[in-house]
Amino acid sequence: MSTLKLNGQVAVITGASSGIGAAIASRFAAEGARVLNLDLVPSPDPAIEHLACDVSDHAAVAAVLAGVPVIDVLVNNAGVAHIGDVEGTMPADFERIFRINVAGVYHTLHAVLPRMRVAGRGVILNLCSIVAKVGIPERFAYSMSKGAVLSMTLSVARDYVDKGIRCNCLCPARVHTPFVDNFLAENYPGREAEVFARLESAQPIGRMGTPDEVASLALFLCSPDAAFITGSAYDIDGGFTLLR
Template sequence: MKLEFDGLSAVVTGGASGIGAAVARTLTARGATVAVLDVNPGEDGIRCDVSDDGAVRAAIDAVVARFGGIDVLVNNAGIGAAGDVAANDDAQWHRVLDVNVVGMARVTRAALPHLRKSEKAAVVNTCSIAAWQGLPNRALYSASKGAVLALTLAMATDHLDDDIRVNCVCPGTADTPWVGRLLDASADPAAERAALAARQPMGRLVTADEVAHAIAYLASPLSGSTTGTALAVDGGMYGLRPRPRA
């Protein structure tokens, strides 16, 4: 039976762990040939620091040499930051924005000539509910994800005539290694995990696989009329206001 991504090649940045690894597994299971780009890529991936334009271009060239082209790009690489607006110095602001926002631009820019040649081209950016919710102690991270949302819409508009669809997925707090490290660094990891779970109306953290399935939907040729969309995978945080549980 033909799978929806049969014959298509995909690039997943930050693809060696967490949401990125789940995306790579999901796209592979649905027929895609997947290249994992990561600063720590593992045995079969390609090393790539999205803050280094030369490294990005070399990685994209390596993918094209291996696969012959690129049909799907998942811009997932990103880093976090905690604290209010005064908590991070200028160097950290530049670093997070460089990786989370400019990094997406670098990778897309390098992949764009190849995406233009594809008949099924799609770009999916990993955004966050932090782009539209006022989360406590996430000023820098939220600023970066707000920029990702705006960038996604701008790219979707710019590349309509190229037949390249551009969307983003906005996860709530996901149960990933990065979140695990944040929890481990807190004074009471169990209490902090319970608080994060309670913040989401469904009462639990989002799983990496759930985010991956949303990304696969947005990237799929079966979603040919979906572009400029921000898809929330957040346990209901965006639109639901339930009464507190007893």
């Protein structure tokens, strides 16, 4: 018998061409899963199959997933950021964050859940954030979106608990990915190192998380080891929420 934790499973991961999603995809593939990556751009890892798709497009997500006969695991990871308080958030900013971070999660859930329900089994993991639980300065639209991800996680966990489907989410604090580097380059040109150090010290543990650390928790939650866990929001935050 195989000791691989996802042996023979089909895992759909959104946004798996970079950062946290890429680390989860590589880890799942190493544990025996066939990984399908719904992303705008291909993955650098040749073991990860790319299905070109904009998750904010309901019809595109439905069409691309219709061609996948069995889906055992869904990881909703694709997400984008926006910096600004209410006054610094224009309607186009708000709508963009909503379309990708909120509606994007709904679109994959809507495509995948009917099939998991018929199969009588399935695991869903959503990438939320500590911003769903604590107020972070100038993250109005982003926090709105992650609050919705947390609520969707609880709602799906409740509705499908008797259908063999588990649904959880992860709430990371700062994780060092291109997401962070792009954010610094765009918002703090010339001050990247200074702001990077500040972002590191925001975690009481004294550094950012790594994508691999998030992938380890994702693997646990999507594996049979977590068979008793549903409707949970797991902090992975270097103590960020500890002192609040």
